[in-house]
Each structure stands twice: as structure tokens, then as C-alpha cells.
Amino acid sequence: MAETCGAVTGAYMVLGLKAQSGTKTMQEMKTETKLAVRQFNELFVAKHGSLKCKKLLGVDISTPEGAELANTNNLYNTVCTELVASATDILEENF
Numbered sequence: 001m002a003e004t005c006g007a008v009t010g011a012y013m014v015l016g017l018k019a020q021s022g023t024k025t026m027q028e029m030k031t032e033t034k035l036a037v038r039q040f041n042e043l044f045v046a047k048h049g050s051l052k053c054k055k056l057l058g059v060d061i062s063t064p065e066g067a068e069l070a071n072t073n074n075l076y077n078t079v080c081t082e083l084v085a086s087a088t089d090i091l092e093e094n095f
Contacts, residue, residue: 001062002052002053002054002057002060002061002062002063002066003052003053003054004051004052004053005051005052005053005056005083005087006053006080006084007080007083007084007086007087008040008041008044008051008087010084010087011040011044011087011088011090011091012033012037012040014091014095015033015036015037015040015091015095016029016033018036018095019032019033019036036095039094039095040090040091040094040095043090043094044086044087044090047086047090048083048086054066056079056083057070057075057079057080058075059073059075
């Protein structure tokens with residue numbers, strides 16, 4: 001929907017799953033996940049300037065015109081691929 005980058009939301013899911021290891025309480029898992037998400041956000045924004053798809057792609061893919069521009073400019077295969085790789089690197093290096 002052109003809000004939070006899909007690579008970012010995917011990273012959140014990984015962090016949430018990681019927090020479920022062991023015999024932690026639900027509150028401990030939530031606290032750990034929130035802290036990890038905050039840290040991830042800081043690292044991703046430092047590297048890319050935003051968490052928002054619209055800013056990262058430079059077009060609003062929630063509109064027909066923006067989606068067409070993204071397709072025409074091959075943004076999904078260039079920019080998005082790089083963002084997924086970057087999110088993965090951040091996870092591997094920091095979590």
C-alpha cells in the first residue's frame with residue numbers, strides 16, 4: 001500500500017519469530033521484539049533515509065500512476081531487491 005517498506009515488515013516478522021525462542025513469557029517476547037524493531041528501524045533509516053515505500057521508491061505505488069512508473073522504471077527489480085538484501089544484511093549483522 002506504499003506505506004512501510006515490505007523488506008522492513010518482513011524483517012519485523014523475523015525479529016518477532018527470533019524473540020519466541022526459549023521459555024520467555026509473552027511480555028518478555030513483546031519487549032524483546034519492540035526493542036529489536038526499534039534498533040532495526042534506526043539502522044535501516046540510517047542507511048536508506050526512510051522506512052516508507054513512497055520515499056524509498058520515489059513514487060506512490062498505491063496510485064495507478066505511481067504503480068505504472070514503478071513498473072516502467074523497473075523499480076521492483078532494482079530498488080526493492082536492494083532493499084530486501086539490505087534488510088537481510090542488517091538482520092544478519094546485528095541480530
